[in-house]
Amino acid sequence: MSTAAEPLRNSQAPPGPLAEFWHYFRENKGAVAGLAVVLLLIFLAAFADVVAPHSPFEQYRDAFLQPPVWQEGGSFEFVLGTDATGRDMLSRIIHGSRLSLLIGCIAVTLSLSVGISLGLLAAFFRTAADALIMRLMDVILAVPSLLLALVIVAILGPGLVNAMIAVAVVYVPHYVRLARASAMTELSKDYVTASRVSGAGLFRLMLITVLPNCMPPLIVQATLGFSSAVLDAAALGFLGVGAQPPTPEWGAMLADAREFILRAWWVVTFPGLAILITVLAFNLMGDGLRDALDPKLKRS
Amino acid sequence: MLRFFLSRLGLLIPTFLGVTVIAFSFIRLVPGDPIELLIGERGIDPERHAYLLREMGLDRPWYVQYFDFLGNVLQGDLGRSIVTKQPVFLEFLELFPATLELSIFALTFAVLIGLPIGILAGVKRGTVFDHTSMTLSLTGFSMPIFWWALLLIIFFSGVLKWTPVSGRIDVLFYVEPVTGLMLIDTLLSDEEGAFRSAVSHLILPTVALGTIPMAVIARQTRSAMLEVLNEDYVRTARAKGLPPARVIGLHALRNALIPVVTVIGLQIGVLLAGAILTETIFAWPGIGKWLVDSISRRDYPSVQGGLLLIALLVMTVNLVVDLLYGLINPRIRHAR
Numbered sequence: 001m002s003t004a005a006e007p008l009r010n011s012q013a014p015p016g017p018l019a020e021f022w023h024y025f026r027e028n029k030g031a032v033a034g035l036a037v038v039l040l041l042i043f044l045a046a047f048a049d050v051v052a053p054h055s056p057f058e059q060y061r062d063a064f065l066q067p068p069v070w071q072e073g074g075s076f077e078f079v080l081g082t083d084a085t086g087r088d089m090l091s092r093i094i095h096g097s098r099l100s101l102l103i104g105c106i107a108v109t110l111s112l113s114v115g116i117s118l119g120l121l122a123a124f125f126r127t128a129a130d131a132l133i134m135r136l137m138d139v140i141l142a143v144p145s146l147l148l149a150l151v152i153v154a155i156l157g158p159g160l161v162n163a164m165i166a167v168a169v170v171y172v173p174h175y176v177r178l179a180r181a182s183a184m185t186e187l188s189k190d191y192v193t194a195s196r197v198s199g200a201g202l203f204r205l206m207l208i209t210v211l212p213n214c215m216p217p218l219i220v221q222a223t224l225g226f227s228s229a230v231l232d233a234a235a236l237g238f239l240g241v242g243a244q245p246p247t248p249e250w251g252a253m254l255a256d257a258r259e260f261i262l263r264a265w266w267v268v269t270f271p272g273l274a275i276l277i278t279v280l281a282f283n284l285m286g287d288g289l290r291d292a293l294d295p296k297l298k299r300s
Numbered sequence: 301m302l303r304f305f306l307s308r309l310g311l312l313i314p315t316f317l318g319v320t321v322i323a324f325s326f327i328r329l330v331p332g333d334p335i336e337l338l339i340g341e342r343g344i345d346p347e348r349h350a351y352l353l354r355e356m357g358l359d360r361p362w363y364v365q366y367f368d369f370l371g372n373v374l375q376g377d378l379g380r381s382i383v384t385k386q387p388v389f390l391e392f393l394e395l396f397p398a399t400l401e402l403s404i405f406a407l408t409f410a411v412l413i414g415l416p417i418g419i420l421a422g423v424k425r426g427t428v429f430d431h432t433s434m435t436l437s438l439t440g441f442s443m444p445i446f447w448w449a450l451l452l453i454i455f456f457s458g459v460l461k462w463t464p465v466s467g468r469i470d471v472l473f474y475v476e477p478v479t480g481l482m483l484i485d486t487l488l489s490d491e492e493g494a495f496r497s498a499v500s501h502l503i504l505p506t507v508a509l510g511t512i513p514m515a516v517i518a519r520q521t522r523s524a525m526l527e528v529l530n531e532d533y534v535r536t537a538r539a540k541g542l543p544p545a546r547v548i549g550l551h552a553l554r555n556a557l558i559p560v561v562t563v564i565g566l567q568i569g570v571l572l573a574g575a576i577l578t579e580t581i582f583a584w585p586g587i588g589k590w591l592v593d594s595i596s597r598r599d600y601p602s603v604q605g606g607l608l609l610i611a612l613l614v615m616t617v618n619l620v621v622d623l624l625y626g627l628i629n630p631r632i633r634h635a636r
Contacts, residue, residue, distance in 0.1 A: 030435075138311070139318030142611040142618075144573035147591065151607060154595050155329045231444055235577060238446045239592060254447055258581075261450055262458045269454075272447025279442040287438075 024292035031288020037281035045098040052091035053079070056248040060086040065264045081266040083257065089266065092248040093274050099249045100230050100278055103164050107229035108222050110168035115175020116218065120206050122176065123183035134180070137173035145170045149232055153241045160249065163242035167232045171225050178221055182214040216293040223286035227279040234275050250275045304626050312615055317370075319611040323604045324369050328362075330600055378605035383597055388605030392587060397480025398468060399579070399586030403571045405502055406510035411564060414514040418521025422556075423548055425526060433518065440515030445574055449508035449581045456504060463504050466583035470497040509578045513567040520563040524556040531555070558629050565621030569614045 015023065025031055044051055054060075060082060067074045068081040068089075080089040118137075122130040140148065152166035186192060187210065195209045236242030237251025245252055250271040257267035335344065335352045344352075353359045357368065372378070378388040417437070421430045457465045468482050469475065473494040475485045483502070486494040528534060529552055537551045538544075575588035583589070587606060594602035 030438075135314045135318060138315040139322060139611075142315055142319055142615050143322075143607060144569045144576075144610065144614065146573040146576050147607065147610060150576070150592070150595055151326060151603065154600075154603065155326065155331075157331070227442065231442075234444055235446060238444075238577070239580065240596070251444075251446075254450070258450065261454055265454055265458075268447070268450050272444055272450070275444045275447060276439070276442060279444070280439060283438055283442050 028288040030284045034281040034284030052094040054088040054091040056092045056095040095248045096250045103233040104226040107168040111171040116179045119176040119179025122180045158241040160243040163236045186210045220290045227282035323608045379601040381602045383599045401481045405506040409510035410513035414517030418518040422522040422525025437515040437518040446577045505582045528552045528556040568617040
């Protein structure tokens with residue numbers, strides 16, 4: 001018994017799932033750029049009070065509609081210029097990143113959790129519950145998203161929180177459909193049957209056995225949904241039913257700036273650019289996530 | 301095919317009923333009851349309030365009210381606007397051509413530019429053209445169109461002074477509405493220069509509204525092309541020695557277009573949602589602006605009717621797209 005068989009040793013251990021994911025994600029340069037921008041946004045949002053040169057609400061009475069620094073009449077005190085009431089544009093935009101990320105997080109968390117619950121219910125109880133849930137989602141999808149959000153805000157009253165709720169409701173059907181479809185695929189697999197036979201309860205089956213295997217498409221959808229949420233919340237702000245002035249929300253800032261578009265380009269340009277960059281970054285990241293997480297495309 | 305059609309139609313009926321429930325509940329969920337909405341800020345004594353409630357049938361149980369509402373809807377009666385006192389359905393019909401005209405142009409713009417870009421990017425995969433056009437289309441896809449519209453106004457109306465800022469036509473012209481489509485009406489009228497004015501008013505809203513669909517179409521076309529170009533029949537066609545233009549134009553494109561047609565159809569909902577923003581910015585007198593105005597004026601019967609009609613429109617278009625898809629792709633039609 002002295003010479004026990006040496007365990008076979010691979011020269012290279014197989015990469016863990018995270019390392020493998022990073023390997024594929026890294027190949028997509030756009031996705032990495034998107035991730036970098038998102039990290040920067042998170043940093044700005046977290047340290048807005050320190051990073052921003054001024055308060056977003058302070059009105060400088062001697063600097064109404066001052067142009068950005070590189071234009072004549074601009075100064076380094078207000079790098080991106082000031083708005084019609086003399087507030088620093090840069091500081092307002094930096095503080096606005098806080099709101100946009102918050103809106104995205106809350107709206108996506110809400111619609112993701114409701115969507116997963118309803119989707120799993122529909123997949124596990126393929127009877128009346130399934131039909132009812134899916135028809136309800138069809139109804140929501142029949143109304144254009146922004147219109148439905150507007151109607152919900154009309155019921156709840158204007159404001160940032162209600163706008164988040166409205167945006168969350170509008171995007172629930174996407175998660176329900178995805179969660180249901182992938183749960184149904186998983187349910188037909190042997191490991192689920194094995195788990196069921198060995199006596200796993202309903203909640204264990206749903207949340208511990210099936211759900212983790214449904215996550216990849218949901219994560220991708222959540223990232224892309226984040227950008228839609230930011231976009232729609234800004235649109236609601238722009239239409240005057242989302243965040244209310246003087247909140248430095250990018251959409252609401254654009255609505256404020258509308259009357260000055262032909263006189264002061266910077267009050268219109270920068271908030272919109274901030275929205276575009278944020279949305280683009282999340283879309284780039286979502287594309288990269290899909291490539292890295294989707295096993296169908298993975299090795300092609 | 302008939303069976304396919306009927307099964308799709310069957311799915312539509314519960315959805316339509318669901319939308320009527322939402323529209324019906326909407327007006328009962330907004331703050332204030334319908335009488336208070338009608339009276340406005342003035343206030344009303346309780347006796348008269350109760351009388352009006354009875355008069356309008358609002359004291360009956362909700363399900364009786366709902367079936368009443370449903371019956372009216374099926375007869376085309378969507379109530380009257382609180383502000384103009386006009387039937388909501390007529391207001392919608394009057395404003396709809398403006399939105400239709402804008403949407404047709406935006407979709408045409410999107411297809412005319414998006415489709416060739418997508419095809420080229422797919423064929424020239426990995427080239428500078430591919431990367432540039434796909435970066436641009438992802439940017440277009442991420443565009444907040446309300447900001448994009450303002451930028452277009454700043455540049456083309458403010459700096460270059462090429463196009464007007466808002467509206468459908470110069471106030472100098474009076475054009476008798478015949479079809480409601482301004483371009484046709486101006487051609488029918490004998491006003492000098494009216495057609496030119498209408499075209500110049502249409503350009504910026506078309507670009508603003510068409511940008512997102514264009515980006516979606518370009519991306520979808522590219523990925524459909526890539527998929528098809530890998531197929532065996534394309535390789536066979538190439539191996540037979542067919543000229544590349546014929547391989548791409550005939551063999552690849554025809555099959556690649558199947559998913560693209562669906563995506564184009566699905567843009568109708570995107571266009572209607574986008575019209576809400578575009579019309580508000582360009583003061584375009586269509587249903588998008590009408591809905592936003594109705595919401596801010598608390599003209600809830602109009603919102604209710606508009607919600608219902610737009611949902612019906614989206615469902616109809618989706619049905620047509622579904623059928624078209626079944627028509628061009630027999631595999632779907634016969635799938636069980």
